[in-house]
Amino acid sequence: MANNTISRMPFEVKAAPDQGEGVFTGYASTWDKDLMDDVVVKGAYADCLADDFGGTGAGIPIYWNHDYSSPMNLIGESLSAVEDEKGLAFTGKLDIDSPEGKRAYEHLKSGRVHQMSIGYIAQETAWVENEGAKGRWDGHREIRKMKLFEVSLVTVAANQGAEVTEVKATDPEVKKGRSISSANEEKIRAAHDALGEILKAIDGDSDDEPDDADEKSAIRATRAAEFKKIAEEIGGATTSKKED
Template sequence: MRFKNMPLVGVKAGGDAGLKDGQFEAYASVFGNVDSYGDVVVKGAFAESLKEWDASGLALPVLWGHNMQDPDYNIGHVVEASEDEHGLKVRAELDLESPKAAQVYRLLKAGRVSQMSFAFDVLDAAMAERDGDDVYELRELKLYEVSVVPIGANQETEVLAVKGMAEQMTAAVRDGRELPTKTIDALRGVRDAIDQAITLADPPEKSDGTAGGNDEAGQETRKSEADPGAAARRLTLLELAGINHDDPEGD
């Protein structure tokens, strides 16, 4: 399961014509724009999933911050959802008897939260070219929920998004497709960021048993002394991200 965040676009809250108290309208996804991962959602990507939700008779949940474990964070449901030329437009209704939902509604009306997000799986996607750039078109998505989220993605969401991107790129290479240079560079960047984070968070011990610091001696110690524990943790994180640390280009 993956997540995508976007700024609230044209949000309207209760008091606007046609909206009941507790309702708001927003775009949970916008078509055609290329995000930071090189993905672009195309019109029609949600069509089948919306039909499935409609046929099920169940309500598409509205959550706060993608929290699926705590029922207190299930703050409402989608009343209407449709695709237009701009994107996936939703009319949501918050459960104002819930203190958390009532607070989120106040935040929305005051403009103190400014993003929507949605949880999805990719059912159909392919590399394509737009305006001379290589992009990854998301052509059919399975929609699980929409969320109101604070500014910026939380760390777990970012890790899952990176993991999902790496998995998609790995699948593309296995299918015989050539990755764009900028995508390979992005994967290298993820690998390097993981290396740096682990080094800072869990430096190997010096020969005298103290933790290695940023001094020259500590740096030389890190170069000369391998830490099997740190190496194993590095490998685990790289594997979770779907990246072959010995072969960053995925060949």
């Protein structure tokens, strides 16, 4: 199985008097394989963006950490979302008049939070074996069409390329590079390595794997549960709704 990597992207906070405070840009999702061995392919969002969000991707709800338990966790909406060569390019605006939206905005500006995750239903999928696969489960799920419901700001995303790349502020003095402390980086790398071992162990037993779809679903559920446990251990959001 190919190793997943944790990607890092530049992060800036800078003046944007034309759009006001609370605006940020980045990628809600990329075309790279995520930590759940899912790959969203280009075009998967096309119908949903056209049918549900006017073709521009404006109006997609932004939640905190996929938490739908309270309306207070609905902290903003998208200004635009479009597919490009990298993934789903996303511009959002947080409701900084609410305490929750303001707090999330402060987390973005400081760099404490810098990733996104999507909440969706997969409508068309396929199982794709990796090149030189050594077993029937040496591959990934390809998501070819989906219905997107929301984008969340999260502390740990399944798709590690789904990063906030820029946060805009009206204060021209506010400009800050996003950084990860060495302690947190060590935790993330350890969690990533542990997840890799879990997935290798699952794939290593391919001769004993059953063929029916229910068993395959059970294996995917096990992967999700293990990732959730790892994410919780480093104090993060889980990605069970992506999912990230």
